[in-house]
Amino acid sequence: MTFEISPVGYVRSALKERTGAPKQGWEGAPDARLEILPEFAECLDGVEAGQDIWILTWLHEARRSVLKVRPRGDMRNPITGVFATRSPDRPNPIGLHRAKVLSVDAGGGLEVEALEAIDGTPVVDIKPVLDRACDGGTGLPILKC
Amino acid sequence: MTFEISPVGYVRSALKERTGAPKQGWEGAPDARLEILPEFAECLDGVEAGQDIWILTWLHEARRSVLKVRPRGDMRNPITGVFATRSPDRPNPIGLHRAKVLSVDAGGGLEVEALEAIDGTPVVDIKPVLDRACDGGTGLPILKC
Secondary structure: OOEEEOOOEEEEOOOOOOOOOOOOOOOOOOOEEEEEOHHHHHHHOOOOOOOEEEEEEEOOOOOOOOOEEOHHHOOOOOOEEHHHOOOOOOOOOEEEEEEEEEEEEOOOEEEEOOOOOOOOOEEEEEEEOOOOOOOOOOOOOOOOO | OOEEEOOOEEEEOOOOOOOOOOOOOOOOOOOEEEEEOHHHHHHHOOOOOOOEEEEEEEOOOOOOOOOEEOHHHOOOOOOEEHHHOOOOOOOOOEEEEEEEEEEEEOOOEEEEOOOOOOOOOEEEEEEEOOOOOOOOOOOOOOOOO
C-alpha cells in the first residue's frame, strides 16, 4: 500500500546544498521564503506574522533505504535506528521544521525565520504549533506564548 | 510531481471512529500501541521508554480537496485556511502527534501515552522530540527535560 503526496509549494533559501546545511534551524540557519502554489494559496488564510508553524517538507535528497545511522554523522555516536534520530535518510523522508512566520503575502509567499531546509525542497504541509501549556485548552493556534 | 509514501506500521487503539475521537492527545485520548512492520523494526533501535516522540501518520479518512474549514468544526469559528488549523482534511493529510513512549518491545511494538489517532491509522514516520532549550545544543534526543 502506498499513498501519494504532492508539493503544495517550495522552499527558497540561500542554502543550496545538503552538505554543510545546519541540521536544526537554531544552528545558524538563514531566514527563508516558502512559495505556496497558487492553487493552495487560500490554505494560508489565517496564518499570521509572529506565529510559530510546523513546516512539513519532502527531503528530496534523502536515501530511503537507510534504517540506521550514526546520529549527526558523528562516528563517536553509536549506530542508531533512524526513528531515534532526526536523520533525513529514512523510509519516508518527511522533514519537520518549526519556524516563526515573519510575513505573509496574499500571493502565497511566506517569509520564515531560521529554516534549515535547502533551496528547492518541496513543502507538503503547514500546521500551526499548538502548545497545551499555552492555549488554555482551546486547541486553537498559539500566536504568542 | 508526486512522492510515494508507505506505511512503516499501524496504530492499534480503542478509538475506532473519527467521529467522537479527541482532536488532540491531551483531550482525553487513550494510550495506544504502534505496531511497526518487521522490515522497519530496526529503525526503532535507540527509542526508549520515557522519551517523547513525534508520530507522523497518514490520516486515511481525510478529504484532500478541503482547503478551508471552520476550526474544530465549530460554526462560531471563522472560515480559515487549513494551513492555519490542525484539521485532518487538507491537501496532504499527514498527522503530527506528540506522545510519550511507555514501552518498546524488540518485535517492533511501541506503547504510547494519549494518542488521538484512530485504530488502523498508518504510521509513516517516528522522530525524537528535540527541544533547543533542553538539549544543551547537542541536537541529540531529549530523554528527560
